[in-house]
Amino acid sequence: MSFLRGARRFLLVSAVAYILVKALFLSGAVTEYIQQIVLFSLIVILASLGLNVIYGYTGQFSLGHAAFYGIGAYASAYLTHLFAVESPLPFIPVLACAGLFSALTGYLIGMPILRLRDDFLAIATLGFGILVKVLLDNSDRLIEVLGGSRGFVGIPRITNLELVFAVMVFLVLVTRNLIFSKYGLFWQCIKDDELASIAFGIDTARMKSMAFTHGCFLAGVAGGLYAHLYTFLHPSNFDFLKSVDFLIIVIVGGMGSITGTIIAGLLWVGFIEGLRIALPSGMLELRWVFIPLFLIILMMVRPRGLIAQKESRLLGIDRAP
Amino acid sequence: MELLGYILQQLVNGLQLGAVYALIALGYTMVYGVLRLINFAHGDIFMFGSFVAYYLIAKWQMPLPLVFMITMAATALLGLAVEKVAYKPLRAAPRISLLITAVGVSLFLEYFLSLNAIFTPNYIAFPRPFEVVDYDLSLVAITNIQLIIFSVTTASLLLLYLLVYKTKHGRAMRAVSHDHETAALMGINVDATISFTFMIGTALAGIGGILYAFAYPQINVFMGIMPGIKSFIAAVLGGIGLVHGAVLGGIVIGVSEVCVSAFLSSTLRDAVIFVILLLVLLLRPSGFFGKRREKV
Numbered sequence: 155m156s157f158l159r160g161a162r163r164f165l166l167v168s169a170v171a172y173i174l175v176k177a178l179f180l181s182g183a184v185t186e187y188i189q190q191i192v193l194f195s196l197i198v199i200l201a202s203l204g205l206n207v208i209y210g211y212t213g214q215f216s217l218g219h220a221a222f223y224g225i226g227a228y229a230s231a232y233l234t235h236l237f238a239v240e241s242p243l244p245f246i247p248v249l250a251c252a253g254l255f256s257a258l259t260g261y262l263i264g265m266p267i268l269r270l271r272d273d274f275l276a277i278a279t280l281g282f283g284i285l286v287k288v289l290l291d292n293s294d295r296l297i298e299v300l301g302g303s304r305g306f307v308g309i310p311r312i313t314n315l316e317l318v319f320a321v322m323v324f325l326v327l328v329t330r331n332l333i334f335s336k337y338g339l340f341w342q343c344i345k346d347d348e349l350a351s352i353a354f355g356i357d358t359a360r361m362k363s364m365a366f367t368h369g370c371f372l373a374g375v376a377g378g379l380y381a382h383l384y385t386f387l388h389p390s391n392f393d394f395l396k397s398v399d400f401l402i403i404v405i406v407g408g409m410g411s412i413t414g415t416i417i418a419g420l421l422w423v424g425f426i427e428g429l430r431i432a433l434p435s436g437m438l439e440l441r442w443v444f445i446p447l448f449l450i451i452l453m454m455v456r457p458r459g460l461i462a463q464k465e466s467r468l469l470g471i472d473r474a475p
Numbered sequence: 476m477e478l479l480g481y482i483l484q485q486l487v488n489g490l491q492l493g494a495v496y497a498l499i500a501l502g503y504t505m506v507y508g509v510l511r512l513i514n515f516a517h518g519d520i521f522m523f524g525s526f527v528a529y530y531l532i533a534k535w536q537m538p539l540p541l542v543f544m545i546t547m548a549a550t551a552l553l554g555l556a557v558e559k560v561a562y563k564p565l566r567a568a569p570r571i572s573l574l575i576t577a578v579g580v581s582l583f584l585e586y587f588l589s590l591n592a593i594f595t596p597n598y599i600a601f602p603r604p605f606e607v608v609d610y611d612l613s614l615v616a617i618t619n620i621q622l623i624i625f626s627v628t629t630a631s632l633l634l635l636y637l638l639v640y641k642t643k644h645g646r647a648m649r650a651v652s653h654d655h656e657t658a659a660l661m662g663i664n665v666d667a668t669i670s671f672t673f674m675i676g677t678a679l680a681g682i683g684g685i686l687y688a689f690a691y692p693q694i695n696v697f698m699g700i701m702p703g704i705k706s707f708i709a710a711v712l713g714g715i716g717l718v719h720g721a722v723l724g725g726i727v728i729g730v731s732e733v734c735v736s737a738f739l740s741s742t743l744r745d746a747v748i749f750v751i752l753l754l755v756l757l758l759r760p761s762g763f764f765g766k767r768r769e770k771v
Binding site: 217266267273276280282284288292398401440442445446449450 | 511512513561564565568569572574575576578579580581582583585586587589590591596704707708711743745746749752753756757760
């Protein structure tokens with residue numbers, strides 16, 4: 155009960171947002187395509203929140219976040235295929251399993267590589283990302299239905315607005331509570347100074363592993379929602395560029411800010427998809443010329459983030475319950 | 476006897492790839508030495524070298540020595556520009572900011588050069604300026620391309636060795652890689668030394684680009700990504716910051732990649748390289764020759 159009471163404000167804001175979006179969808183003012191993008195942006199926020207826990211709060215730089223997103227997507231799609239799930243309610247345990255599977259992978263791979271720091275961790279996670287992509291490309295040799303480099307087809311479309319909202323609100327609240335708990339404080343200590351954290355008696359290895367596992371869990375759940383929104387998976391959807399996407403959202407939103415991640419996720423997906431509509435197809439390639447430039451300039455002027463440095467009071471995620 | 480010949484042949488092919496990786500790995504290791512930065516864009520500068528050589532050979536039919544010199548100058552200039560524009564403003568910033576900038580530079584070079592007005596995103600056939608000749612040495616066959624690769628790599632390594640260990644510039648580079656402040660106190664121009672190191676490293680990547688295009692004559696703007704990452708792994712394997720470590724690491728990575736393709740499966744070769752990386756980082760993070768553990 156205290157979980158709900160401590161979240162009154164966020165629940166209220168989310169309910170209003172839900173009603174507005176639902177009304178917009180029902181009014182027929184937006185096309186199916188735009189509706190899909192709205193759902194997708196919420197999914198991207200969830201995955202980026204995972205990276206923010208790992209990098210923004212705990213300071214463990216990861217260039218392989220898309221791999222965990224992909225693992226969650228493939229795991230959930232395989233499970234719905236196995237158990238012939240087609241409606242949202244039985245899909246929730248599948249989603250939880252996909253998240254847990256991704257978290258377990260993150261835990262296992264984190265045990266060795268989280269001993270590394272900064273740029274070496276970046277290379278190790280990048281390597282893991284490429285490893286996962288190679289394995290997904292060859293996955294059809296082991297399990298035929300995963301499709302390998304031909305892609306995973308025939309996934310039922312289950313993800314809808316209600317499901318995405320419910321999952322996201324729940325997981326944002328869980329993440330907020332974790333961040334304002336003692337564990338969240340430990341994470342931020344490790345980011346600021348790992349040596350001093352050890353001196354204070356913080357079990358840094360365990361805390362880093364915990365943050366990494368939680369971040370991978372969020373990415374896995376987001377991947378599961380993604381798989382059942384677009385009903386088609388391909389290994390190239392989970393490559394290095396996707397990891398850069400999440401990284402940009404975390405940096406633009408502000409390292410260590412849930413509010414920032416939410417705003418940046420909405421803006422970023424809106425911006426990218428908006429360009430797809432606004433620009434003629436020949437110009438579309440130009441966006442990957444300007445995005446890196448934007449990233450380079452951002453690192454020069456605002457390396458700690460663009461939008462938010464602290465949490466929004468309006469959303470009610472600025473303190474613990 | 477046939478099997479032995481096959482194995483030896485794979486070793487020679489692996490050495491050919493490894494020599495190119497060694498040239499690229501040297502750039503990584505030198506830049507990491509002076510700046511503690513993984514220059515993500517290094518693989519793309521290597522790609523740029525291949526394209527410059529393509530234009531010099533295919534469009535203007537230049538003689539080979541001139542191709543090498545102009546390509547090295549072009550990649551060195553690109554390296555210098557990248558260092559001045561993107562990395563220099565971040566000298567005092569945290570290492571991760573610098574790394575994110577490097578990722579940005581890499582993506583920018585790839586997508587900017589892949590525009591239709593510039594190099595186009597398509598694969599281009601690279602014309603070799605000479606006929607391929609096979610020399611049969613009873614057990615193994617060696618092509619003239621392999622001879623060119625081995626001799627150019629060896630010559631570059633010798634020159635680099637002389638530069639780093641026998642000249643004043645080399646001594647400045649080694650001093651800067653130990654400690655920026657102390658080097659500056661001793662009257663070394665640290666910024667100029669860093670820029671010089673970038674130019675040498677990227678010029679070596681340019682040579683690597685030409686040799687790689689000779690051996691695998693299909694070039695593309697995204698061709699630098701995987702060799703770039705693998706060469707970085709080679710530098711880590713040999714002990715980052717060490718010249719001889721990069722060479723040995725490059726050869727080990729090249730030979731194991733070719734052997735995995737030949738004896739196991741070509742789709743798994745990238746996966747095996749990353750398993751090697753993970754093992755090295757876990758078991759011996761300072762590499763074969765590295766001593767200082769605090770680098771990792």
